[in-house]
Amino acid sequence: xxxxxxxxxxxxxxxxxxxxxxxxxxxxxxxxxxxxxxxxxxxxxxxxxxxxxxxxxxxxxxxxxxxxxxxxxxxxxxxxxxxxxxxxxxxxxxxxxxxxxxxxxxxxxxxxxxxxxxxxxxxxxxxxxxxxxxxxxxxxxxxxxxxxxxxxxxxxxxxxxxxxxxxxxxxxxxxxxxxxxxxxxxxxxxxxxxxxxxxxxxxxxxxxxxxxxxxxxxxxxxxxxxxxxxxxxxxxxxxxxxxxxxxxxxxxxxxxxxxxxxxxxxxxxxxxxxxxxxxxxxxxxxxxxxxxxxxxxxxxxxxxxxxxxxxxxxxxxxxxxxxxxxxxxxxxxxxxxxxxxxxxxxxxxxxxxxxxxxxxxxxxx
Numbered sequence: 001x002x003x004x005x006x007x008x009x010x011x012x013x014x015x016x017x018x019x020x021x022x023x024x025x026x027x028x029x030x031x032x033x034x035x036x037x038x039x040x041x042x043x044x045x046x047x048x049x050x051x052x053x054x055x056x057x058x059x060x061x062x063x064x065x066x067x068x069x070x071x072x073x074x075x076x077x078x079x080x081x082x083x084x085x086x087x088x089x090x091x092x093x094x095x096x097x098x099x100x101x102x103x104x105x106x107x108x109x110x111x112x113x114x115x116x117x118x119x120x121x122x123x124x125x126x127x128x129x130x131x132x133x134x135x136x137x138x139x140x141x142x143x144x145x146x147x148x149x150x151x152x153x154x155x156x157x158x159x160x161x162x163x164x165x166x167x168x169x170x171x172x173x174x175x176x177x178x179x180x181x182x183x184x185x186x187x188x189x190x191x192x193x194x195x196x197x198x199x200x201x202x203x204x205x206x207x208x209x210x211x212x213x214x215x216x217x218x219x220x221x222x223x224x225x226x227x228x229x230x231x232x233x234x235x236x237x238x239x240x241x242x243x244x245x246x247x248x249x250x251x252x253x254x255x256x257x258x259x260x261x262x263x264x265x266x267x268x269x270x271x272x273x274x275x276x277x278x279x280x281x282x283x284x285x286x287x288x289x290x291x292x293x294x295x296x297x298x299x300x301x302x303x304x305x306x307x308x309x310x311x312x313x314x315x316x317x318x319x320x321x322x323x324x325x326x327x328x329x330x331x332x333x334x335x336x337x338x339x340x341x342x343x344x345x346x347x348x349x350x351x352x353x354x355x356x357x358x359x360x361x362x363x364x365x
Contacts (some may be wrong), residue, residue: 308345
């Protein structure tokens, strides 16, 4: 029975190696698209190297050798800074530089070299403690950076399909499952535990890859510190007093309403903050500030609110049309965005809204 379990473990190790090789091959053609895809590719290559390294455990002598097991474990700990680089680049495009790669990886790499020269359990324990602290710090930073970038995206684009970074939270949670499985394995290493870990690793990275490969990196121009910085001395935009500011806000609200309700500019599925700013005769900084502070909403939510109400009208006028057609008629570029936006704005799903309309007719609004 032991031999069967050992063979299953080795088979799963081989399956994991083949999986990461295939992922490396799939990401290779995309590596030059942007820095994020390049890091995704090298992450897959790195995971290939880690699993290939574990092939030495095919030998029972190495499996039962504490020195080699600790060398393997310390090498595996490099996985944490590499994954940190992957997520940092996702939420802060362009942040990763060679010096930062070296800086984040150096402590763990140095501990590995030090242990190889001077084996000591203290080195292993200190490195493990460092990695735990490092990991918790990285998770906190990534969560804050993800929220910040998502807000910037919603403040600039009306269609965030494939550019939203909310997938990072899902991917990070999935990765933590894999790391937890690895940690448990390190406490008590068994052939069955190895087989289970490699299975979990394949499933987790299949999901993370499916999220990451669809992610499209976009540049979001930084907003100047103030509207005056972008608009110069234009008093009609920035105003020189509180009264002028109130008058400008009222005027801007009227222009936005005309653009959205009369011109229906929101029907452009690729509408951006600068597009609307140009249409109402202001600048993107002032418009963004107006939406956030005066209307307490983001550009994305504001525009898609109009699209949702247009969709509700289209459902009432065209009950026989599919929701795909309704979404296109209302300015949506994504059916999933249509469902989420409609439900958030109208308070029910498109299907439920249509059913109620058909049931109650014109008495339902």
